[in-house]
Amino acid sequence: MAIFLAFVIIAVLGLLLGLGLSFADSKLKVEKAEKLEELEAMMPGANCGGCGYAGCSAYAEAVYKGEAEIGLCAPGGNALAEKMGEVMGVKVEEKERMVAFVFCQGNPSVTGLDYDYRGMMDCNAASILLQGPNACKSGCLHLGSCIAVCPVGAIEKNSEGNIVVDKEKCIGCGKCTRICPNGVIKMVPYSAEYIVACNNKEPGALVRKECKVGCIGCRLCVNKVENSPFVVEDNLSHVDYTKDMTHAGDAVSICPQKCIIKR
Amino acid sequence: MSYIGILVTYIFVQNFILVQFMGLCPFIGVSRNSESAIGMGMAVTFVTAIASVVCWAVYHFLLVPFDLDYLRTIAFILVIAALVQLVEMVIKKMSPALYKALGIYLPLITTNCAVLGIAIIAIDNNYNMLESFFAGLAAGLGFTMAIILMSNIREKLETTAVRSVFNGVPIAFISAGLMALAFMAFDKSLIVNLHLA
Numbered sequence: 104m105a106i107f108l109a110f111v112i113i114a115v116l117g118l119l120l121g122l123g124l125s126f127a128d129s130k131l132k133v134e135k136a137e138k139l140e141e142l143e144a145m146m147p148g149a150n151c152g153g154c155g156y157a158g159c160s161a162y163a164e165a166v167y168k169g170e171a172e173i174g175l176c177a178p179g180g181n182a183l184a185e186k187m188g189e190v191m192g193v194k195v196e197e198k199e200r201m202v203a204f205v206f207c208q209g210n211p212s213v214t215g216l217d218y219d220y221r222g223m224m225d226c227n228a229a230s231i232l233l234q235g236p237n238a239c240k241s242g243c244l245h246l247g248s249c250i251a252v253c254p255v256g257a258i259e260k261n262s263e264g265n266i267v268v269d270k271e272k273c274i275g276c277g278k279c280t281r282i283c284p285n286g287v288i289k290m291v292p293y294s295a296e297y298i299v300a301c302n303n304k305e306p307g308a309l310v311r312k313e314c315k316v317g318c319i320g321c322r323l324c325v326n327k328v329e330n331s332p333f334v335v336e337d338n339l340s341h342v343d344y345t346k347d348m349t350h351a352g353d354a355v356s357i358c359p360q361k362c363i364i365k366r
Numbered sequence: 367m368s369y370i371g372i373l374v375t376y377i378f379v380q381n382f383i384l385v386q387f388m389g390l391c392p393f394i395g396v397s398r399n400s401e402s403a404i405g406m407g408m409a410v411t412f413v414t415a416i417a418s419v420v421c422w423a424v425y426h427f428l429l430v431p432f433d434l435d436y437l438r439t440i441a442f443i444l445v446i447a448a449l450v451q452l453v454e455m456v457i458k459k460m461s462p463a464l465y466k467a468l469g470i471y472l473p474l475i476t477t478n479c480a481v482l483g484i485a486i487i488a489i490d491n492n493y494n495m496l497e498s499f500f501a502g503l504a505a506g507l508g509f510t511m512a513i514i515l516m517s518n519i520r521e522k523l524e525t526t527a528v529r530s531v532f533n534g535v536p537i538a539f540i541s542a543g544l545m546a547l548a549f550m551a552f553d554k555s556l557i558v559n560l561h562l563a
Contacts, residue, residue, distance in 0.1 A: 105433075112437070116445075124448055
């Protein structure tokens, strides 16, 4: 009898509390929309912050609320943008995948040094001291702050001492472009074949003194190439990727400084 | 014992964390920053205060009349679990950010022995309903005070150079031990001298 009573009492207590909870649940329900959950589920989950939001779920929420544009997620790329567009019921334009590129080939064997840097192995620290040890003040400092910040390990120093980005691994989050004190890392289209790997905007005569592979703004790539996609601005050549690229390869041999490279 | 006496007892003299060593899991787990510590303290205070009253009612109106007081542990756990669920729903609705910050420690209030502890202590001391409520409230406030103090210490520790062997949780444990030593200053004589007994 006592056992039966104990059973009934606990069962009744449990039932009452359960009913109370289900009542509270119906009153305090949080409307987490299906669409938002779907969006969150399809995010790559790298939490790289490349979109400018605190993480993947924060970006998904911003898209859901209509505060953010679809397609800001670089790791997800077009495939993700298309899927998000489907969920949100909007048409999304295809965007070319952008990857980071280090616009400098100035390893210590080709670029002069102003002084011997022996401080912290960090580009921003070196940059405080006379804008770094390189004679060229806009080039790569080769101390690897971008290597440390890359969430996918796509950046490394090659055998020549240059910092290079593996375009296959790069997810395009742009963290390296923001950490670099000289802004020498910029985003280029994934398909870009020819790149002017220099960031020095000083006049040619100065560049020649500082670096053997710096762009001197001689305009040969503009004038000697048929339908040239090259543009020279502020003594620095760069490629306009919207233009016809058929003859761009000629510039590689024409460039006297050999700073136009093919990848 | 007067109500003020009960408050002083469970906030200082019998502080649940620093004197009785109950509920240490969230004390270390959620004390990284003071904001979530305050949130956790509020949640625990709410649960202890309500739980001790409801448990008192369940014990005296349901268990004692049927001579089932040996079932009090399971009955109290049921009440506490339901209350924690309620708190979880409220926090999820009111402040999703706090809900995220508390994470797993919020449902873990269910298994926080401080909550069950105060309910059982209130029964053992033959408190009446209002006294039980004050005991629960004071236990929660004592917990809140301890976790807020701890979170402030840990925020300071973040910017302090600490030997790498002690960095992180070890130095937090040492700080907690020192805090517990300091709380030994509060003992029964405080209640007696303040004429609160």
